[in-house]
Amino acid sequence: MSANLSRTEGDPVEGAASDASAAEGAVTVVDPRLLVRQQGFKGYLDDFGRKLRSGELGSLPVVIGLIIIALVFQFQDTRFLGAQNLNNLFVDATGTGLIAVGIVFVLILGEIDLSVGSVSGLASAVFAVLNVNHGMPEWEALILAVLSGALVGAFHGFFFARIGVPAFVVTLAGLLGWNGLMLQILGSNGTINLDADGLLSQLTNYYFSDVAVAYGVALLAVVAFFGLSFLDSRRREAAGVPSRPLSEIVLRTVFVAVPAFLIAWLFNNFKGLPLAVVIFLAFVIGLDFVLRRTSYGRKVFALGGSVEAARRAGINVIAIRISVFALAGTMAALGGLFLASQLNAANQSSGAGSLLMNAIAAAVIGGTSLFGGRGKTWSALLGVLVIQAIASGMALLGIAAAVQQMITGAVLLAAVVIDSVSRKTQKTAGRA
Amino acid sequence: MIHVSATPVLALRGVSKRFGAVQALTDVELEIHPGEVVALVGDNGAGKSTLVKAIAGVGPADDGAIEWEGRPVTIDRPHTAQGLGIATVYQDLALCDNLDVVGNLFLGREIVRAGILDEVEMERRSRELLATLSIRIPSVRIPVASLSGGQRQTVAIARSLLGEPKVVILDEPTAALGVEQTAQVLDLVERLRERDLGVILISHNMADVKAVADRVAVLRLGRNNGVFDVRTTSQEEIISAITGATDNAVTRRAARTTEAQK
Ligand SMILES: Nc1ncnc2c1ncn2[C@@H]1O[C@H](COP(=O)(O)OP(=O)(O)O)[C@@H](O)[C@H]1O
Ligand SMILES: [Mg+2]
Numbered sequence: 229m230s231a232n233l234s235r236t237e238g239d240p241v242e243g244a245a246s247d248a249s250a251a252e253g254a255v256t257v258v259d260p261r262l263l264v265r266q267q268g269f270k271g272y273l274d275d276f277g278r279k280l281r282s283g284e285l286g287s288l289p290v291v292i293g294l295i296i297i298a299l300v301f302q303f304q305d306t307r308f309l310g311a312q313n314l315n316n317l318f319v320d321a322t323g324t325g326l327i328a329v330g331i332v333f334v335l336i337l338g339e340i341d342l343s344v345g346s347v348s349g350l351a352s353a354v355f356a357v358l359n360v361n362h363g364m365p366e367w368e369a370l371i372l373a374v375l376s377g378a379l380v381g382a383f384h385g386f387f388f389a390r391i392g393v394p395a396f397v398v399t400l401a402g403l404l405g406w407n408g409l410m411l412q413i414l415g416s417n418g419t420i421n422l423d424a425d426g427l428l429s430q431l432t433n434y435y436f437s438d439v440a441v442a443y444g445v446a447l448l449a450v451v452a453f454f455g456l457s458f459l460d461s462r463r464r465e466a467a468g469v470p471s472r473p474l475s476e477i478v479l480r481t482v483f484v485a486v487p488a489f490l491i492a493w494l495f496n497n498f499k500g501l502p503l504a505v506v507i508f509l510a511f512v513i514g515l516d517f518v519l520r521r522t523s524y525g526r527k528v529f530a531l532g533g534s535v536e537a538a539r540r541a542g543i544n545v546i547a548i549r550i551s552v553f554a555l556a557g558t559m560a561a562l563g564g565l566f567l568a569s570q571l572n573a574a575n576q577s578s579g580a581g582s583l584l585m586n587a588i589a590a591a592v593i594g595g596t597s598l599f600g601g602r603g604k605t606w607s608a609l610l611g612v613l614v615i616q617a618i619a620s621g622m623a624l625l626g627i628a629a630a631v632q633q634m635i636t637g638a639v640l641l642a643a644v645v646i647d648s649v650s651r652k653t654q655k656t657a658g659r660a
Numbered sequence: 661m662i663h664v665s666a667t668p669v670l671a672l673r674g675v676s677k678r679f680g681a682v683q684a685l686t687d688v689e690l691e692i693h694p695g696e697v698v699a700l701v702g703d704n705g706a707g708k709s710t711l712v713k714a715i716a717g718v719g720p721a722d723d724g725a726i727e728w729e730g731r732p733v734t735i736d737r738p739h740t741a742q743g744l745g746i747a748t749v750y751q752d753l754a755l756c757d758n759l760d761v762v763g764n765l766f767l768g769r770e771i772v773r774a775g776i777l778d779e780v781e782m783e784r785r786s787r788e789l790l791a792t793l794s795i796r797i798p799s800v801r802i803p804v805a806s807l808s809g810g811q812r813q814t815v816a817i818a819r820s821l822l823g824e825p826k827v828v829i830l831d832e833p834t835a836a837l838g839v840e841q842t843a844q845v846l847d848l849v850e851r852l853r854e855r856d857l858g859v860i861l862i863s864h865n866m867a868d869v870k871a872v873a874d875r876v877a878v879l880r881l882g883r884n885n886g887v888f889d890v891r892t893t894s895q896e897e898i899i900s901a902i903t904g905a906t907d908n909a910v911t912r913r914a915a916r917t918t919e920a921q922k
Binding site for chain 1 (some may be wrong): 739759772
């Protein structure tokens with residue numbers, strides 16, 4: 229790396245020995261954080277502490293929150309951390325979680341989508357009507373239902389991006405309108421039961437019962453994580469830019485491996501790896517990749533940072549905005565199909581109730597900022613686990629839904645407070 | 661030092677722009693040659709930023725023509741301006757606070773390998789670019805929100821150079837900078853001229869203008885108020901053209917002509 233760095237004027241960096249002094253001087257293009265990190269584990273901790281103090285909390289509050297919630301409920305009822313309860317908790321979280329992944333994209337833009345609950349209900353009704361009433365094959369009905377969500381989302385996006393109506397109003401109109409359309413197409417009966425052994429039902433009821441599958445997937449994930457980190461580090465070294473030392477990669481891999489195998493073990497203690505969880509994780513990982521590793525994702529973040537800067541950089545603001553709302557609609561439809569799968573029916577209350585609030589709350593609780601420009605698809609996963617854990621724990625303890633709502637509301641408020649305070653801290657620390 | 665080629669790389673002919681009741685630009689003429697630094701000066705509200713936005717395609721002109729290397733062109737979008745080779749560094753910076761330095765430098769022209777952002781290559785080129793420009797920044801991987809105003813300015817200028825432009829427009833690049841960083845930016849401007857780029861430098865600082873510009877074009881109330889050769893014009897003459905003081909030869913002549921016409 230010194231080959232590249234030594235081109236900097238008056239740069240004393242030659243090897244590891246002088247790195248520290250370069251960092252202190254802070255007069256070079258060198259990243260002092262990464263240089264400190266290279267000193268090993270302690271440097272890593274120092275860096276972590278520095279980030280916390282400057283308000284970059286990331287996923288830390290929600291992870292701590294999850295652990296506290298788990299301990300509290302486990303203390304009250306030892307079934308909480310049992311394989312069956314945790315399995316159900318994960319599977320129940322997938323529908324809302326998929327919707328929340330779409331919300332993350334919208335929040336990164338600095339906008340909101342209030343229609344996702346109604347859109348999810350509409351998609352389940354579209355599926356039920358096409359498949360049950362009109363006898364369309366399940367695959368085709370499923371694809372059309374998801375497409376209907378994409379179309380509805382693009383429709384919202386058009387009014388927001390092209391006409392300039394505030395997103396919150398467009399999607400509020402959508403919340404009402406699409407719910408009405410759903411009631412309309414469900415017809416007088418109000419409930420359409422789905423084929424109990426059909427494809428849609430399998431979405432949330434199928435388990436890979438062979439224990440090798442869950443462990444295999446966990447192993448694959450861990451190996452892929454390590455391999456990709458290692459290759460990236462090698463490429464960085466070759467290109468002469470700061471890279472993570474092997475010790476840090478190993479440490480991070482351990483942090484991925486422990487929960488991965490723990491959860492695999494847990495699933496195997498019940499019925500095996502649930503298909504619903506596999507699909508949900510695939511979307512979280514796939515869309516995380518889109519956000520952080522593609523130029524499309526970079527453009528979404530840019531719009532959340534400064535619309536004017538994005539426009540001047542030649543980014544097609546309208547197209548990106550419409551596409552993000554279309555994505556939110558797609559994910560809402562998909563989530564709606566998962567919820568219908570659990571119910572094995574589409575009915576008048578599909579997509580109603582606390583679903584919308586839960587999906588938005590999940591994204592925010594998980595650490596995606598309401599102020600735009602910051603967020604991860606993983607926050608949908610973490611946030612929805614928090615919400616589902618509270619619901620599941622309270623159901624286990626026989627606490628009324630009324631109390632559940634109040635507590636979930638309090639958790640959401642706490643998350644928003646953390647978001648606002650961390651934003652303020654970042655401002656005073658010169659960030660955000 | 662000035663080797664001006666016959667055809668200007670960029671020429672404005674009679675450019676006008678109106679915002680409602682405000683006539684921001686009226687029949688403005690401007691020529692930029694390769695390897696030439698033209699300072700664009702004028703009082704607050706004279707229309708400098710509006711002119712820049714017209715050239716950059718951000719706020720296209722209502723009237724008049726723009727010629728690029730002798731051909732008439734229509735610049736109606738930022739993309740068109742970039743495609744021609746016009747890079748602009750705005751007064752209000754136009755960086756995304758939430759993206760890091762690398763993300764901002766390559767915004768809108770990311771390097772992609774097999775559909776995936778090539779972060780390593782972008783980071784390598786960013787460091788190389790910043791190093792050749794002697795720009796000092798603690799890390800290329802922190803959000804630009806955490807940089808000082810001066811550092812942000814240098815990032816914005818560096819960003820404009822990545823597209824290998826032929827004309828670079830700097831809107832008050834030194835306004836927010838300390839003495840040393842101002843000197844760095846001015847060095848940078850001279851390096852741009854050595855590379856045969858045309859530079860439009862908007863500045864309020866006469867010392868900066870005298871230090872690096874070849875010609876000075878004065879705007880006053882949205883109109884041309886003279887173009888001066890920096891070497892043969894005194895600072896006072898330029899200032900009086902800016903303020904419209906009566907002892908300015910150009911306005912005096914203009915006033916005489918209008919009187920004669922009456
Ligand atoms: N977007 C706009 N809407 C209305 N008036 C504007 C706008 N932009 C600039 N103006 C007006 O046009 C004139 C020129 O402004 P500007 O180009 O910003 O001047 P300068 O950059 O030379 O200080 C000013 O009178 C200003 O108020
Ligand atoms: Mg201005």
